[in-house]
Amino acid sequence: MDYQHIIQNLESNKATFESLLLDLSEKEILFKTSPEKWCLLEIICHLYDEEREDFRTRVKQVLESPNIPLPPIDPVGWVKERNYIGQDYSTVLTQFLKERDDSIIWLKSLVNPKWNNAYHHPKVGPLTAKMYLSNWLAHDFLHIRQITRLKYDYLMSISEESLDYAGNWV
Numbered sequence: 001m002d003y004q005h006i007i008q009n010l011e012s013n014k015a016t017f018e019s020l021l022l023d024l025s026e027k028e029i030l031f032k033t034s035p036e037k038w039c040l041l042e043i044i045c046h047l048y049d050e051e052r053e054d055f056r057t058r059v060k061q062v063l064e065s066p067n068i069p070l071p072p073i074d075p076v077g078w079v080k081e082r083n084y085i086g087q088d089y090s091t092v093l094t095q096f097l098k099e100r101d102d103s104i105i106w107l108k109s110l111v112n113p114k115w116n117n118a119y120h121h122p123k124v125g126p127l128t129a130k131m132y133l134s135n136w137l138a139h140d141f142l143h144i145r146q147i148t149r150l151k152y153d154y155l156m157s158i159s160e161e162s163l164d165y166a167g168n169w170v
Contacts, residue, residue: 007107013140014100031154045084048096055136062129066117
């Protein structure tokens, strides 16, 4: 497995998130396609929490102390519990981007990490550090796709023109 490729992509994705999420209007930040869907504010709050409390924490713990139970997380529950919709978008975006920097600095500082270390989850079995690292990058890509789709849907909602000429959204 090419760990440096994954780390490099995590680093590059910071610029992608920045490009997609900076300098937006409040209408765009709070736009939802339906009440149960997340807006950009909720997505960035989620990314911030996941960066700190899920992926970096889990990779670090499995590398350093794989026999200690992992701290519980509740990404879906946090949306309401942590009042994502009431957060300040610019502040949370800045915090997320800083946390990503911290993650990259930490990942690049690792010397001979034991990527095959595994936490043995009582229900799902072994969960390796390399599995968490790979899924961290996959999580980025899923949310980049989600953000892009939400921005496309916002454009559709404000445009008085057909967007068919651009091509089909598949």
